[in-house]
Amino acid sequence: QVQLRESGPGLVKPSETLSLTCAVSDYSISSGYYWGWIRQPPGKGLEWIGTLYHSGSTYYDPSLKSRVTVSVDTSKNQFSLKLTSVTAADTAVYYCARPMTATRHDAFDIWGQGTMVTVSS
Amino acid sequence: QSVLTQPPSVSAAPGQKVTISCSGSSSNIGNNYASWYQQLPGTAPKLLIYDDDNRPSGIPDRFSGSKSGTSATLGITGLQTGDEADYYCGTWDSSLSAVVFGGGTKLTVL
Numbered sequence: 001q002v003q004l005r006e007s008g009p010g011l012v013k014p015s016e017t018l019s020l021t022c023a024v025s026d027y028s029i030s031s032g033y034y035w036g037w038i039r040q041p042p043g044k045g046l047e048w049i050g051t052l053y054h055s056g057s058t059y060y061d062p063s064l065k066s067r068v069t070v071s072v073d074t075s076k077n078q079f080s081l082k083l084t085s086v087t088a089a090d091t092a093v094y095y096c097a098r099p100m101t102a103t104r105h106d107a108f109d110i111w112g113q114g115t116m117v118t119v120s121s
Numbered sequence: 122q123s124v125l126t127q128p129p130s131v132s133a134a135p136g137q138k139v140t141i142s143c144s145g146s147s148s149n150i151g152n153n154y155a156s157w158y159q160q161l162p163g164t165a166p167k168l169l170i171y172d173d174d175n176r177p178s179g180i181p182d183r184f185s186g187s188k189s190g191t192s193a194t195l196g197i198t199g200l201q202t203g204d205e206a207d208y209y210c211g212t213w214d215s216s217l218s219a220v221v222f223g224g225g226t227k228l229t230v231l
Contacts, residue, residue: 036220038220045123045207045209045222045223045224045225046158046166046209046211046222046225047222048219048220048221048222051220059218059219060219061219062217062219095165095166100168100171100177101171104154104213105213105220106153106154106156106211106212106213106220107154107156107168107171107172107211108156108158108166108168108211109168109171109177111165111166111167112165113165114165
């Protein structure tokens with residue numbers, strides 16, 4: 001059973017860079033699928049951040065594109081999120097997720113447990 | 122402001138049926154498959170419906186999905202108190218080249 005687990009600092013200072021990692025178990029990232037990051041601000045809805053294809057291609061939400069980088073480390077079987085110049089508006093639970101179909105960006109059936117990141121000085 | 126529009130809340134009595142709508146456009150729901158998620162408090166979302174009207178393994182047939190034009194609908198029959206959750210629709214938007222979600226609907230089982 002494929003499992004995802006997010007990790008990273010729970011507190012980031014304004015203007016700094018948020019960095020999270022998603023470790024993948026029981027499936028090799030290099031074998032396929034799109035791998036995504038989704039966030040949820042407190043009390044609000046889901047927001048897609050971006051997706052990485054196993055080959056390295058990336059797709060980002062237009063509103064975040066200038067600040068986001070999603071990358072893969074196949075040797076560690078994990079993928080990462082970097083969000084620069086963070087503000088309080090970036091405070092959220094961050095999830096990594098995988099779609100149920102290898103050729104699709106959406107319809108996420110496998111999710112990490114989520115990690116709360118607070119932006120505050 | 123979400124690309125997909127959902128009602129903020131719906132409610133119904135136990136045992137009854139409820140529907141949740143998700144309105145989009147030709148660049149998203151109109152030409153791409155819709156998905157639905159259930160999010161219980163404090164947990165990650167769970168995929169309920171994919172490809173408009175398909176249920177992943179383990180999802181009860183009380184949950185159903187449909188689509189007409191640029192709108193998708195989630196139906197839940199035989200409501201249970203355990204169905205109280207937030208429900209989100211989602212899809213790919215071909216114009217934005219992005220995954221988009223609705224703002225979410227809070228279901229209350231009275």
